[in-house]
Amino acid sequence: MARNSKLQTDEKIVEKKTGTHVFQEVLLWTLIPLLFTTMVLLIIAYVADVNVFDKAKEWTRSLPFVENKQADDEKGSDLIIEERVVELQAEIQEKEAQLFKLQEDLAKSADEKNALLKEQKSLLAQIEALKIEKDDYKRDMKEVISTFEKMSAKSAAPVITKMSDAEAINILSNLKPEVLAPILEKMSPEDAAKYTSLMTK
DSSP: OHHHHHHHHHHHHHHHHHHHHHHHHHIIIIIHHHHHHHHHHHHHHHHTTOOHHHHHHHHHHTSHHHHHHHHHHHHHHHHHHHHHHHHHHHHHHHHHHHHHHHHHHHHHHHHHHHHHHHHHHHHHHHHHHHHHHHHHHHHHHHHHHHHHHHSOHHHHHHHHHHSOHHHHHHHHHHSOHHHHHHHHHHSOHHHHHHHHHHHHO
16 A cells, blocks of 8 residues: 555656656757747848848738727827927917017118118218308408408497397407407497406306
8 A cells, every 4th residue: 555655656756757848848849949940030131131120010010909009009199290290380480470570670770770870961961061161150250350450449349339249259259459458448338348248258
């Protein structure tokens, strides 16, 4: 009896070893050659410049359940692309509006600049005319003063009293002292005092 039970346990051990041994043999004779063949095929594809992963994607597209998923992925990516296109178009329109406003501002500032240049030219022309007028006035005044210096004090005094105060003071201020004193003597005391007071201011 003890012998029988020992035989049975030995048979079980042999069965277990045999089951494990069979699995190892299947592994050795199928999986390793399969891996080796796959590696050789990948090397050949690489040398032949064939992208195995792209080919695998093409083959998987023909499968019905993969095709639906890819279609959903493509729809999702299409929606994202469309949204991005809409955003970019809105951004382009905004930039175009800004550009248009800048162009308007530039045109407006150019018009303002042209108006200021015209005004500047006009003012420069007026300044030039005033300079000429001033030069003419100075020349005329010199002639008038020269005339009064040549006149007698008796003749010059009544003429000066008939002029406006500004003209009279301008002439009297530019006369030499030896000419001015006799003219003031020939005026009435009131006029002489008035002109003397105005010249000292």
